[in-house]
Amino acid sequence: MNADNQLPLVSIIINNYNYSCYLKEAIDSALHQTYPHVEVIVVDDGSTDESPTVIQQYGDRIIPILKKNGGQASAFNAGFAASQGDIIFFLDSDDVFSVNKVQEICNFLRKKMVENPYVMVYHLLECVDTKGVSLGHKVPSSLYNVPANLYSYTCQYRFFPYAASPTSGIAMSRMLAQKIFPIPEQGVLTSADEFVVRPALLIGEVYGVDQVLAKYRLHDANNWYGKPKVKNKEFIAIIESFLNSKLKENNKKPVVSYFDSMDARNYYLLNGSRKDLLMLLRKIPSWGINKKTIKFGLKTILLAINLSFKKGART
Numbered sequence: 001m002n003a004d005n006q007l008p009l010v011s012i013i014i015n016n017y018n019y020s021c022y023l024k025e026a027i028d029s030a031l032h033q034t035y036p037h038v039e040v041i042v043v044d045d046g047s048t049d050e051s052p053t054v055i056q057q058y059g060d061r062i063i064p065i066l067k068k069n070g071g072q073a074s075a076f077n078a079g080f081a082a083s084q085g086d087i088i089f090f091l092d093s094d095d096v097f098s099v100n101k102v103q104e105i106c107n108f109l110r111k112k113m114v115e116n117p118y119v120m121v122y123h124l125l126e127c128v129d130t131k132g133v134s135l136g137h138k139v140p141s142s143l144y145n146v147p148a149n150l151y152s153y154t155c156q157y158r159f160f161p162y163a164a165s166p167t168s169g170i171a172m173s174r175m176l177a178q179k180i181f182p183i184p185e186q187g188v189l190t191s192a193d194e195f196v197v198r199p200a201l202l203i204g205e206v207y208g209v210d211q212v213l214a215k216y217r218l219h220d221a222n223n224w225y226g227k228p229k230v231k232n233k234e235f236i237a238i239i240e241s242f243l244n245s246k247l248k249e250n251n252k253k254p255v256v257s258y259f260d261s262m263d264a265r266n267y268y269l270l271n272g273s274r275k276d277l278l279m280l281l282r283k284i285p286s287w288g289i290n291k292k293t294i295k296f297g298l299k300t301i302l303l304a305i306n307l308s309f310k311k312g313a314r315t
Contacts, residue, residue, distance in 0.1 A: 007035070009037050009038075009085045009086050009087075010037060010085050011083035011088050012038060012040045012041065012091055013079035013089065013091070014027060014030060014040065014041065014091045015075035016043065016055075017072075019049075020049040020053075023093045024054055026096060027062060029096045029097040033101065033102045034102070035102035035103040035106060038102060040061070041062070041065065041083055042062050043065045044065065044066050045070060045072070045075045046067060046068045046070070051093075065082055071185060071188055071192070072188065072191070072192035073189075073195060077183060080177060081182075086174050087106060087172070089105070089171040090193070091214075095168035096215040097168070098212070098215075104211060105121055105123065105171050108121055109173065116205055117175040118175055119176060120164070120172040120197070120200040121206070122170045122171075122207075122208050122209070123208065123210075123211055124138045124139070124140065124142075124211060124212045125168060125169050125212065125214045125216035126138055127216050128217050129219075140165055143208035144208060146161065146163045149202070149204070150201045151203075154256060155253070155255050158258070158287075159257070159260075159262070160201060162197055166193060167192075167196075168214050169213070169216075170193065179203055179204070180195075180196060184238050187234050187235060191235070199242070199243060203252070239258075262280075265277065265280060265300055274304045278300075278301075280300060284297050
């Protein structure tokens with residue numbers, strides 16, 4: 001038997017929409033891994049540029065999926081449905097894997113899977129410009145200092161941080177992916193990684209690898225990671241409902257409630273009023289009185305006062 005075939009099969013799912021100028025570099029980086037047992041699935045989400053032509057050039061070296069435009073979540077679903085791998089990697093088509101990425105992540109993830117088969121791993125990414133030149137910083141800037149599972153945290157605080165990297169830095173066991181997929185498609189044109197990482201943090205375990213193993217390309221269409229970005233109410237409702245459904249499927253109490261959490265402050269700062277911020281203070285006793293909640297309360301009071309002055313100055 002070929003030794004390569006004794007290794008777990010890895011599926012690399014590349015999602016693409018109108019990134020023909022970057023797509024070849026992404027596909028090549030997936031095909032040229034030092035890890036030998038890989039299938040590369042390229043999902044084109046109805047591109048109107050030259051992406052289909054780029055994909056066609058690879059023949060049977062990749063598994064192509066050309067579909068109507070439905071958004072990033074639909075591309076993730078189509079890619080996972082076509083995959084056979086024991087370990088699933090995701091790659092945005094404007095990003096690039098390091099040649100040893102799959103080998104390094106598989107070594108780490110397989111050790112974790114001995115103790116728990118429901119595991120996700122993330123790593124650091126080097127930020128580059130449109131030409132691939134390093135910008136001198138990483139995303140995330142360092143690994144998150146949080147527990148591998150955030151269900152207990154969410155029971156207390158009702159929501160929880162996105163404690164992982166963007167799409168091109170995450171990989172997971174197939175067993176965990178099967179608990180998560182399919183993810184909601186309606187209303188999820190972008191930010192589909194929210195629906196992969198967040199449930200993993202609640203029903204699985206998520207670990208970070210302190211290595212830079214991919215390039216994260218920053219340009220006008222995606223220069224958002226690590227910056228405050230408040231989702232609209234529709235998106236919040238979709239993610240909340242999805243997370244609670246996954247908790248119930250795994251015999252856990254559905255405790256996710258964004259607008260009952262400290263995270264809601266970011267939403268109210270952009271879309272709410274001084275009254276909304278002050279009403280949020282009333283929820284502090286339900287979270288417990290501790291250094292975290294006291295600090296939150298004091299800062300929220302100051303922000304509410306500042307918001308009042310700003311609105312007063314505009315009238």
